């Protein structure tokens with residue numbers, strides 16, 4: 001039985017990853033400081049004989065014996081990552097160093113949950129892994145974008161200098177059950193607003209695009225990436241290439257919930273990327289993976305979760 005550490009294990013993606021790794025017969029250790037994650041996301045696992053939980057901040061070193069590490073610890077929604085931007089940078093950078101050191105001591109493979117935000121406001125569309133991005137290094141999103149870029153740098157330096165087995169996945173907007181209602185991300189915001197028949201807050205004119213991946217598809221890709229041989233490091237894009245404007249998303253959610261909400265328009269946040277769509281050719285060829293859950297189907301499952 002493999003012992004696998006999931007940092008950010010009480011978060012949205014981390015908790016689903018813990019479920020999937022346990023179902024596959026692993027021993028799972030979740031580590032989290034509960035900044036944007038919640039104990040209730042993993043409450044159902046607490047009594048599982050092959051699960052343990054460590055309350056810890058990745059900014060501090062830790063030693064546990066593990067065979068593999070998934071590094072997800074970092075707030076992911078703009079509201080949460082801009083709450084304490086300096087801490088967001090250190091969580092990405094010091095957190096990466098501490099987890100890379102832990103991987104080195106264990107000779108364990110480590111996977112980094114990177115992001116499409118490394119491409120910034122992209123001038124290449126759809127985004128391929130060789131595109132180097134267009135990030136504003138001094139804007140309000142930079143703590144996250146540059147933090148994640150630096151984490152990728154550290155992963156590849158540990159790989160080159162210390163021969164550490166690494167995997168880097170660049171995750172595009174992912175949604176599903178266990179997102180926080182107050183998380184501020186577009187899917188959770190719109191669903192909560194629609195269910196309460198409150199105004200749907202579209203930022204800008206809503207013509208900016210995103211490509212939304214359902215959580216189950218994403219988790220399968222992460223696990224497949226970890227299972228690749230040591231020559232495969234990534235970075236590899238993971239996401240659903242179906243591209244929608246934010247106004248299309250708002251209308252879809254109003255229709256699926258049968259809501260009487262009106263759409264209102266608010267200021268577009270600074271540096272909000274205008275378009276985003278993953279090129280997933282590399283994931284298809286290297287992982288034999290493609291997403292299977294269409295936006296309508298995934299939204300229905302997510303709406304059911306928020307109804308409860």
Ligand code: NAD
Pocket residue numbers: 007008009010011012013014031032033034035036037038056057058059071072073074075076077080091095113114115116170171172173174175
């Ligand atoms: P989330 O906020 O629900 O999960 C992040 C988890 O990390 C939370 O449980 C939080 O408490 C924990 N955490 C934050 N700072 C920590 C610290 N210093 N020490 C220990 N734990 C800490 O967000 P998520 O959507 O589940 O994202 C998980 C990872 O995936 C993040 O690294 C994020 O950047 C990445 N990602 C997510 C998306 C997405 O669309 N969901 C897209 C790109 C990348």
Ligand code: UDP
Pocket residue numbers: 077078173184185186187189190201202203204206208210246268269272273
């Ligand atoms: N957005 C919006 N209304 C909201 C929340 C977000 O119009 O209530 C927009 C936001 O400006 C962005 C897109 O939806 O263009 C996706 O935002 P999110 O924060 O979910 O993800 P990210 O910008 O990090 O991709």
